[in-house]
Amino acid sequence: MRVEIPSVSAKKNSVPLIRNxxxxxxxxxxxxxxxxxxxWQLERAEIKDDIxxxxxxxxxxxxxxxxxxLDFKRFMPIGLTGKYMDEYYFLDNRTRNGRAGYEVLQVFTSDNKRWLVNRGWIPLAEDREIFPEITYPKEVIRIIGFLYPVNKINSGKRQEKKGGQRIQSLDSQFTKELDLYEDHWSVRLSSDSISVFLTEWNLxxxxxERHRAYSMQWFAMAIVLxxxxxxxxxxxxRITRNIISKNN
Structure with a gap:
């Protein structure tokens, strides 16, 4: 029985796969x-599709x-018949098409119940220290909108001026002070509703699609790695070259 012992040259020609x-x-x-x-980004994309x-x-x-x-749910369309109160607020740092402005929040009374209505966006005045002039119907009207949840995280930042009040966040602390019928919700007006400003709501x-793009980036990084x-x-x-040379 013959036992072949690898030669020294064969050992020298063997190349380990890992070198670092x-x-x-x-x-x-x-x-x-x-x-x-x-x-994870793909899962977030599926969640956004469901939303x-x-x-x-x-x-x-x-x-x-x-x-x-009524069991209130986000984006539920509602209709209210009543009047605007002379209580309005400017939600700061809101943009449309890259332009700075406010979203106008105003108290609306329907059947003796107070609601906070988001009437939409208006641009900043030339002087930030001066609030834009707000007009609204004084008679009884019917408005159409949908429910949108109030931020649960309180910012605590607001600035009062004659003719309105500037707030940084529509949070639960602010809405509780208004004695609303539902302080966990605001009503965002529909684009065709009476007294609405510019909407273009970012829901x-x-x-x-953005999450799917992010997922492709992570997978591409894995391939590059x-x-x-x-x-x-x-x-x-080197191993590939050795195999090719032997086959040739």
């Missing part, structure tokens, strides 16, 4: 993180008249 273990360990640790972030379906379904339904038995912070690892921490190219 620190980079390899780093890549092994980072790769699953990048993949996880990619799938858009919810928005379309509710906003396309007929407005309801709120009562004590979600970011679109599903693998390629960098192969060329900087392995002898893959």
């Amino acid at each position: 273990w620190p980079i390899t360990l780093f890549s092994v640790g980072i790769f699953p993180v990048l993949i996880s972030l990619g799938f 858009l379906v919810e928005i379309d379904t509710r906003l396309s339904s007929q407005p309801v008249t709120p009562d004590e038995d 979600i912070s970011s679109s599903a 693998v390629m960098l690892w192969m060329f900087t921490a392995t002898n893959f190219a």
Whole structure:
């Protein structure tokens, strides 16, 4: 029985795959993180798709008249008949098409119940220290809008001036001071409602397409990481050349 002992030259020709273990360990640790972030962004995209379906379904339904038995939900269309009160506020740092301005919040009374109505956006005056002049119908009118939740995080920042009050956040602390029928909700006017300003409501912070784009970026980074690892921490190219040369 013959036992072939590898020659010294054969040992010299063998090439290990890994030639830089620190980079390899780093890549092994980072790769699953990048993949996880990619799938996380895909999950967020699916959530945003569900929210858009919810928005379309509710906003396309007929407005309801709120009562004590109604289960309030975000984006639920409602109709209110009543009058505006001489209580309005300027929600600061709101933009439309890159232009700074306010969203006008005003108390509306319907059946002796006070609601906070967001009438939409107006641009800043030339002098920021002067509030824009606000007009509104004095008679009884019917308005159409949808429910939108109030921010639960309190900012505590507001500035009072003659002719209005500037607030930085529409939060629960502010709405509780107004003695509203529902201080957890505001009513955003529909674009065709009476007394509305510019709407163009931003109902979600970011679109599903943006999250999918982010996911592709994370997956692309994972691919680049693998390629960098192969060329900087392995002898893959050398091994490949050796295999090709032997086959030739």
